[in-house]
Amino acid sequence: MFARFENLTDPFAETELDMPPKGFVAFCWYYTKPIWRILVLVSVLGAMIAVLEVTIFTFLGDLVNWLSEQDRAFFWENNWPSLLGMAAVLLVVYPIVEAAWQLLFHQGLMGTYPMSIRWRVHRYLLRQSISFYQDDFAGRIANKLMQTALAVREVVTRIADILVYVLVYFTAAVLVVSSANPIFAAPFLCWVIAYVLVLRVFVPKLRKTSKKQADARSFMTGHVVDAYTNISTVKLFSHASREEDYAKGSMAAFLATVLRQMRLVTVLNISLTAINMLLLTSVGGLSIVLWQNEVVTTGDVAIAVALVLRLQGMSQWILWEVSGLFENVGTVQDGITTISRARDVSDVENASAITVSKGEIQFQSVCFHYGKTGGVIDDLSLTIKPGEKIGLIGRSGAGKSTMVNLLLRFYDLESGKILIDGQEISNVLQDGLRENIGVVTQDTSLLHRSILDNVAYGRPEVSREDVKAALLKAHAFEFVQELSDPSGRIGLDAHVGERGVKLSGGQRQRIAIARVLLKNAPILILDEATSALDSEVESAIQDSLFDLMKGKTVIAIAHRLSTISAMDRLIVMDKGRIIEEGSHDELLKQNGLYAQLWARQSGGFLDPSP
Template sequence: MFERFEKLMDPFEETPLEVPPSGFAAFCWYYTKPVWPILAGVACLGAIIAVLEVYIFTFIGDLVTWLEGADKATFLEENWPQLLGMSLVLLILRPAVEVLWQLLFHQGLMGTFPMSVRYRAHRYLLRQSVSFYQDDFAGRIANKLMQTSLAVREVVSKFADILVYVCVYFTAAVIVVTRADLWLGVAFMGWFAAYLVTLRYFIPKLRVISKDQADARSLMTGHVVDAYTNITTVKLFAHTAREEDYAKSSMDRFLQTVFGQMRLVTKLNIVLVAINMALLFGTGALSIALWHQDAVGTGQIAIAIALVLRLQGMSHWILWELAGLFENIGTVQDGIGTIAREREVQDQPAAEDLIVSNGEVAFEGIRFHYGKSSGVIDNLSLKIRPGEKIGLIGRSGAGKSTLVNLLLRFYDLEGGQITIDGQVISQVKQDLIRQNVGVVTQDTSLLHRSIFENVAYGKPDATREEVVVALKRAHAWDFVEGLSDQVGRIGLEAHVGERGVKLSGGQRQRIAIARVLLKDAPILVLDEATSALDSEVESAIQESLFELMKGKTVIAIAHRLSTISAMDRLIVLDKGRIIEEGSHEELLGRGELYAQLWSHQSGGFLDSSLKHP
C-alpha cells in the first residue's frame, strides 16, 4: 500500500531544461506542476477533515442538550439514528479520510516532491557555465539547492493543506456559533480580526529576517566547506586560527539573524496569548449573559467553549506554520537568485551535431576580454590543419589557456568565430564539442569515486580490461594496484578522496592521462600535462603521449619548452596576439622572443621576468 502511493509520481522524470522563472509564484508553480493532482487531493481531504471536526463538536453540544432534558428510559430509542450516524463518523469515516490524507501527504508528497525539485534544479545547474561556479562557493550553491527544494515543498504544501484546513475550519466554526447566537459569532470574528492584525504586523518582519537568515546560513556553510575542501592549503600555511576567524565572522552574522528572529517570536507569543485570553473571557461572559436571558442553552455554550479552546490551541499552531511558511518563502526567494539564473553559454535552439572527420581547428578573428575593458585576446586568427601538432608558448596571461577554454566553449566569444572541420562551434551542441576534445590540464581534479570510475569517465562503457590497459600506458598501474581506502576497497575500487587528495600530484596527473588515453578523442589538448611528473616518469609517459598523438590534432601548452619543441609548429603568444610561429629550428634562427625564452630558461622553465624588446 505504501509503495503504491510512493509511486504516484516519478521524481526523476526527464523534463525540458528550461530557465526556471524568476518570479516567486511562477518559480514555485514551475516545480509544483508534476505534483499538483496530489496537492489537490491533500487540500480536499484537509477541507473534509475540518468540516468533520466542527461537526463532531456540534454533535457534542447537541448531546449535552439531549441528556439535559432526556428520559433515560426512552433516550436510546428516540436518538439511536443520530448516535449510530456519529458512531459511523467516528469509527469509519473520520479514520478513513485521515488514512487517505496521511498516505497522500507523507507517502505521495513529502519525499518525492522535494526530490523532484532537487533533481530538476540539479540538472539545470550542471549545465551552467564554468564562470557560474568560479564566481561562487560550491558548498553555497549545493546548500541553496538543498534548502530551496525543501522550502518549495513547505510553501506549497502549507498553502494547499494547512491554510485550506484553517479557512474551512474557522468558517464552519463561525457558522455553528452564529446559529446559536449572533453575539457569539461577533466575538469569534473580533478575535479573528485581532489575530489577522497580529499576523499582518509580525509575519512580514519574520519574512525579511528569514530571508537574511537563509542567505547568512548559505554563506556560513560556504565558508566552512571552503576550508574543508582546501584543508591541505590551510595546513601548509598554518592558518587554522585564521580559518576559525573567517568562519566565526559568518557564524556571528548568522547568529545575529537568529537573535532578531527570536525577539520577534517572543513579542508575537505575548500578543497571541493576550488575544486568546480575551476571546476565552469574552465568550464565557457572553455565554453566561445569554444563558441568563434564556437566549442559549447549555449545549450551545458547550459548543462555543469547546471551539474557543480548540481555536486557542490552533492559533499557536497556525502562527508557527505561518512563520515557517514565510521563513520558507524567504529561503525560496534567496534560492531563486542562484537556481533561476540564465545560463551564459547555451546551445542554440537549432544546434546541430558536431561531426569531426579530420580534426581541423580554426580561430578566425576572435576577440575575448572576460568582460574587461582591456583585451585578453584581440583579433586572433590561427588555423590548425588536420593532424597537425602545435605548441602554444607564452608567459602567464598571454592567452594560452584562454584559447583552450574558448575552443571548449566554456565562454562565448565577443567577436569572430571558431570552427572545427568547418562547423562553427557556437552553432553545435556543447557536449559534442567536449566529447571530441580530450584535455589533460595542469590542475588535475578527480572525482571522489573509485579509480575505475575516474578513468572510465573518458569512456563510460569501458571494460575493466580497457581501463587497466589505459592505466598501464599512463604508467599508473603500479601504484594503483597497491591503493586502498578507509573502508577496505583496493586497487581499481579504491576511492581517491575529494578532488583526488589521497593521491600525489603526479599520481593524479597519470590518472588524468589514462582517462584521456581511454577517451581517444580526435582533438587533443595538453595543458601542462606532465608538469606534476618527475623527469623519469615524464620521459616514460612522453612515449605514450606521442603514441596517443598519432593521427590527432594536438594543441600543447608547456612552460618547459623542451617538452613541446618537437611539435610541428610553435605559436608564440604575447598579450593575446600571435607574435611568432614556426618550427623550433626556425624560431631559434630568427633570434626573437622564442630564442630568448629558450636561452634564458632556468631548469627548463620560462623565465617570467623577461620583457619583450
C-alpha cells in the same frame, strides 16, 4: 500500499531544462506542475477533515442538551439513529478520510516532491556555464539547492493544505456558534481580526529576517566548505586560527539574524496569548449572560467553549505555520536569485551534432576579454591543420589557456569565429563538441569515486581490462594496485577522495592521462600535462603521450619548453596575439621571445646580463 502512494509521481522524470522563472509564483508553479493533482486531493481531504471535526463538536453540544433534558429511560430509544450515525462517522468515515490524507500527504508529497525539485534544479545547474561556478562557493550553491527544494514544498503544502483546513475550520465554527445565537459569533470575529492584525505586523518582519537568515546560512556554509575543500592549503600555511576567524565572522552574522528572529517570536507569542485569553474571557462571560436569559442552552455553551479551546490550541500551530510559510517564502526568493540565472553559454536553437572527421581547427579574427577592456585575446587568427601538433608558448597571461577555453566553448566569443572541420562551434551542441576533445590540464581534478569510474569517465561503457590497459600505458597501474580506502576497497575500486586529494599531484596527473588515453578523442589538448610529473616519470610516459597523439590534432601548452620543442609548429603568444611561429630551430634563429625563453631555461633562471 505505501509504495503505491510513493510511486504516484516519478521524482526523476526527464523534464525540460529551460531556465526556471524568476517570479515567485511562477517559480513555485514550475516545480509544482507534476504533482498538482495530488495537491488538490490533499486540499479537499483537509477541508473534509475540518468539517468533520466541527461536526463532532456540534454533536457533543447536542449530546449535552439531550443528557440534561431527556428522560434517561427513553434516551437510547429516542436518539439511536443520531448516535449510530455519529459512531459511523467516528469509527469509519473520519479514519478513512484521515488515512487517505496521511498517505497522500506523507507518502505522495513529502518525500518525492522536494526530491523532484532537487533533481530538476541539479540537472539545470550541471549545465550552467563555468563562470557561474567561478563566481560562487560550490558549498553555497549546493546549500541553495537543498534549502530551496524544501522551502518550495513547505510553501505550497502550507497554502494547499493547512491554510485551506484553517479557513474551512474557522468558517464552519463561526456558522455553528452563530446558529445558536448570532451574538455568539462576535467574539470569534473580533478574535480573528485581532489575530490577522498580529500576523500582519509580525509576519513581514519575520519574512525579512528569514530571508537574511537564509542568505547568511548559505554564506556560513560556503565559508566552512571552502576551508574543508582547501584543507591542505590551510595546513601548509598553518592558518587554522585564521580560518576560525574567517568562519566566525559568517557564523556571527548568521547568529545575529537568528537572535533578531527569536525576539520577534517572543513578542509575537506574548501578543497571541493576550488575544487568546480575551477570546476565552469574552465567550465565557457572554455564555453566562445568554444562558441566564435563556437565549442559549447548556449544549450551545459547551460547543462554544470547546471551539474556543480548540482554536486556542490551533492558534500556536497556525502561527508557526504562517511564520514558517513566510520564512520559506524568503528562502525561495533567495534561492531564485541563484537558481534562475540564464546560462552565459547555451546551445543555439536547433544546434546540430558536430562531426569531426579530420580535426582541422580555425581561429578567425577571435576577440575575447572576459568582459574587461583590452588584453587577453585580440584579433587572433590561426589555422591548425588536420593531425598537426602545435605548441603554445608565452608568458603567463599571454592568452594560451584562454584560447583552449574558447575552443572548448566555456565562454562565447565577443567577435570572430572558431571552426572545427568547417563547423562553427557556436552552432553545434556543446556536449558533442567536448566529446571530441580530450584534455589533460595542469590542475587535475578527480571525482570522489573509484579509480575505475574516474578513468572510464569519458567512456563509461568500457571494460575493466580496457581501464587497466590505459593505466598501464600511463604508468599508473603499479601504484593503483596498492591503493585502498577506509571502506576496504582496493585497486581499481578504491575511492580517491574529494578532488583526488588522497593521491599525489603526479598520481592524479597519470590518472588524468589514462582517462584521456581511453577517451581517444580526435582532438587533444595538453595544458601543462606533465607539469606535476618528475623527470623520470615524464620520460617514462613520453612514448605513451606520443602514441596518444598519433593521428590527432594536438594543442600543447607548456612552460617547460623541452616538452613541446618537438611539435610540428610552435606558436608564441604575447598579450593575446601571435608574435612568432615556426619550428624550434626556426624560432631560435629569429632570436625573439622564444629564443629568450629557451636561453633562460636551458642556461638557468639567472639572467647574466647587467
